[in-house]
Amino acid sequence: MTARWTYVIREAFIGLRRNLMMTVAVILSVTVSLTLLGASLLLSEQVDLATDDWTGRVEVSIYLCDDRVCPAITSEQQEQLREDLEAQEVVAEVFYESKQDAFERFTSMFADQESLIEAIDQDTLPASFRVRLENPNLFNVIADQFSTYPGVEEIVDQREVLNQFLRFTNVVRTAALVVAAIQLVAAGVLIANTIRVAAFARREQTGIMRLVGASNWYIRLPFVLEGVLAGLIGALVSWGLLWATVPQVAGGLAQDIELMPFIGEAQVLAVGPWLLLAGTGIAAVSSILALRRFLDI
Amino acid sequence: MIKLQNVTKTYKRGADDEVIALADVTVDVAKGEFVFVVGPSGSGKSTFMKLLTREQLPDDGEIYVAGKNLATLRPWKVPVLRREIGYVFQDFKLLANKTVYENVAFALEVIGRPRREIEKRVPEVLDLVGLTDKANAHPHELSGGQQQRVSVARAFVNNPRILLCDEPTGNLDPSTSVGVMKLLDRINRTGATVVMATHDQHIVDSMRRRVIELESGHVVRDQSRGVYGYGG
Numbered sequence: 407m408t409a410r411w412t413y414v415i416r417e418a419f420i421g422l423r424r425n426l427m428m429t430v431a432v433i434l435s436v437t438v439s440l441t442l443l444g445a446s447l448l449l450s451e452q453v454d455l456a457t458d459d460w461t462g463r464v465e466v467s468i469y470l471c472d473d474r475v476c477p478a479i480t481s482e483q484q485e486q487l488r489e490d491l492e493a494q495e496v497v498a499e500v501f502y503e504s505k506q507d508a509f510e511r512f513t514s515m516f517a518d519q520e521s522l523i524e525a526i527d528q529d530t531l532p533a534s535f536r537v538r539l540e541n542p543n544l545f546n547v548i549a550d551q552f553s554t555y556p557g558v559e560e561i562v563d564q565r566e567v568l569n570q571f572l573r574f575t576n577v578v579r580t581a582a583l584v585v586a587a588i589q590l591v592a593a594g595v596l597i598a599n600t601i602r603v604a605a606f607a608r609r610e611q612t613g614i615m616r617l618v619g620a621s622n623w624y625i626r627l628p629f630v631l632e633g634v635l636a637g638l639i640g641a642l643v644s645w646g647l648l649w650a651t652v653p654q655v656a657g658g659l660a661q662d663i664e665l666m667p668f669i670g671e672a673q674v675l676a677v678g679p680w681l682l683l684a685g686t687g688i689a690a691v692s693s694i695l696a697l698r699r700f701l702d703i
Numbered sequence: 704m705i706k707l708q709n710v711t712k713t714y715k716r717g718a719d720d721e722v723i724a725l726a727d728v729t730v731d732v733a734k735g736e737f738v739f740v741v742g743p744s745g746s747g748k749s750t751f752m753k754l755l756t757r758e759q760l761p762d763d764g765e766i767y768v769a770g771k772n773l774a775t776l777r778p779w780k781v782p783v784l785r786r787e788i789g790y791v792f793q794d795f796k797l798l799a800n801k802t803v804y805e806n807v808a809f810a811l812e813v814i815g816r817p818r819r820e821i822e823k824r825v826p827e828v829l830d831l832v833g834l835t836d837k838a839n840a841h842p843h844e845l846s847g848g849q850q851q852r853v854s855v856a857r858a859f860v861n862n863p864r865i866l867l868c869d870e871p872t873g874n875l876d877p878s879t880s881v882g883v884m885k886l887l888d889r890i891n892r893t894g895a896t897v898v899m900a901t902h903d904q905h906i907v908d909s910m911r912r913r914v915i916e917l918e919s920g921h922v923v924r925d926q927s928r929g930v931y932g933y934g935g
Contacts, residue, residue: 413812614796617756618861619785620813 417628418635421604428600429636435596436640436689437647439589440681446582446646447680450672452656453575456666457568465501466548468535469559472505480555485509487555496547498536505531525646532559593640597633598696605629605697630693637689638682645678704896705755706863710764712750712920720891724750725761726920732898734864737891740900740909741931742917748900752869752916755898756788757781759922769864775908786814789858789895793870795850797842801855804829804838810857832856848879852886859890866890868899872906880906902933 422429468487470479479487491500504512508531516522537548545563553561605612615625649671656668712725725747732738740748752767757773766773769787776784797806804825811821825934829835844852851871853860858866868887872880884906891897901907907914907930914929915922 487932610796612797614809615813616782616797617790618810618814618857619782619788621782621815622779624813624815 414624414627414631420632421608421628422635424607425600425604428603430599432593432600432633432636433590433640433643435593436637436685437643440641440644440685441647442582442586442589442673443674443684444644444654444677444681445685446579446586447653447677448648448669448673449575449579449582451677452669453572453579455669457572459644459667465564466537466539466545467562467564468537468548468552468561470534471557471559471576471587472529472532475559476557482576483555483557487552487557488535491548491552494548494551496540496544501531501536503534503536503702505529505533508533517591532667538686590684590688593637594692597636598692600636601629601633601693601696626697628693629697630690632684633689633693633696637685637687641681641685645674645681645687648677648681649674704734704736704769705730705898706765706767707731707754708767710754710761710766712747712754712759723920725754725798725917728764728917728920728922730915730922730925732896734867734896735891737888737897737910737912738899739910739912739914739929740898740917741902741907741914743902745919746917747920748917749869750920751892752867752898752900755865755867756785756790767770773821782814786861787864789855789861789863789866791854791858791866791868791871792853793873795847795854795874797850797853797857799842802839802841803834803845806842806853807857807860810860814861816861828856828860829861831889844877847875851875851879851883855886855890859895862896866895866897868897868901870901870903871899872903873902877905884910884915902931907931 468491470484472478488500488502491497505528509526509528512526512531513523539545539548542565545565549561549563550557612625652669653671653673656670660666660668707728707730710725710728710870711723713721713723716722728747728751740751744749750759754761754773755768756769757776760774768784771780771784773784798809801809807828808821808825811824817826826835826838829838832855834849834852834856837845837849838851842853845853851874855866855871859866865885871887872883875883880903887897887899888910911928911930914924914931916924916926
């Protein structure tokens with residue numbers, strides 16, 4: 407390593423040590439903001455993962471009449487409907503779910519909620535065709551064409567249920583991102599202030615450096631590096647925190663909720679570089695801004 | 704080596720309150736000269752020195768130092784200019800947590816000189832200022848005269864073409880001052896141009912070098928082999 411890098415790195419570490427309390431404050435503040443940022447990024451990952459999985463599985467439900475709302479569907483009408491559905495290009499698969507099947511699915515889904523099960527009997531839930539589409543966005547093609555068929559009571563896009571879930575998670579994710587952004591700005595201001603204090607503490611030294619002809623970056627780099635190191639440590643700590651907690655939490659949820667895939671270690675690993683980039687980036691920018699006027703020629 | 708052409712510098716103290724630090728100053732210093740800049744406090748000596756290192760720019764006029772026109776010198780080139788200039792302060796400005804050796808080496812380190820050169824050059828300069836045996840001492844262990852010699856060593860270690868000294872004997876007693884002046888004289892004899900701002904009458908009178916006298920920002924006298932005051 408050449409003499410100039412030895413100097414820059416040595417000075418940066420001297421600065422960090424001399425200003426230990428401020429350094430700790432900077433690291434903590436970066437840690438908190440980046441942990442939030444990482445958590446919201448991981449939440450996005452989770453939502454994307456669940457959405458991908460669900461859109462593959464969601465179906466269009468075509469509920470059949472059973473004399474309560476409209477005259478019960480005849481077996482000829484039902485056969486016709488199935489044939490026409492299967493003839494559609496956008497349709498991937500058609501299942502028939504009888505009243506009996508629907509009742510069984512409901513009771514297994516709400517097995518631990520007896521009051522719900524007691525409220526219905528085998529005749530309550532309508533029979534339906536459950537249609538899986540090649541492209542779930544083409545729901546309208548089916549709805550337009552089959553809602554007027556005789557014996558069809560209602561056509562429901564199951565994605566609506568998913569959309570409600572997505573709207574909720576979007577709100578949570580946006581809120582987390584906003585808080586993370588505010589925290590990140592606060593961390594940046596704290597870093598700028600710390601670097602300013604460090605530069606002021608060494609103004610005698612930098613004054614001499616200026617007069618003997620040290621170049622601008624040579625004077626500033628130790629201070630910028632000081633900020634970047636603090637940012638880097640904060641980013642590493644937040645990555646470690648996410649690494650230690652997120653796979654555990656997701657694993658626990660995965661045991662309770664079997665319907666949904668969950669993120670794991672791979673996603674936490676993947677978010678790390680972004681945290682490091684954000685931590686060092688915000689530190690570098692705020693350090694440089696802090697020094698811009700302070701250490702001018 | 705140094706040339707000021709009709710240089711004027713004013714400072715704003717308020718909206719309509721301007722202080723003239725230098726007014727229409729024209730000075731030419733040749734290579735290898737030893738020049739005293741004298742005058743009472745507030746006469747413009749400090750401004751004169753600050754303009755030469757381009758810490759400040761003049762309002763009017765042109766300044767050339769070591770062949771560079773300071774008005775058109777790009778900011779990123781300023782460090783290159785300053786490597787041609789050694790600067791000695793009245794209050795030494797040594798770094799208290801560094802040894803004598805480290806203080807002198809610092810000036811080379813921070814302009815990115817290779818370690819080999821530093822290890823060769825610093826002992827040479829310490830020998831020149833007569834402080835070889837104090838290399839590992841810290842500034843507070845030295846007398847004022849010794850500290851100023853360290854400061855001179857630091858200013859000269861990079862072999863600058865110009866040595867600027869701002870009241871280098873201002874904090875020293877007369878007998879110690881003589882030692883520092885002998886050192887500056889020796890450095891001048893190696894070919895370096897020395898410009899020294901001072902109001903130390905005895906030193907100016909005993910050296911008999913060129914004297915530029917400032918008063919309220921004007922050059923009132925420019926005399927070779929001069930003394931501090933008229934008829935003094």
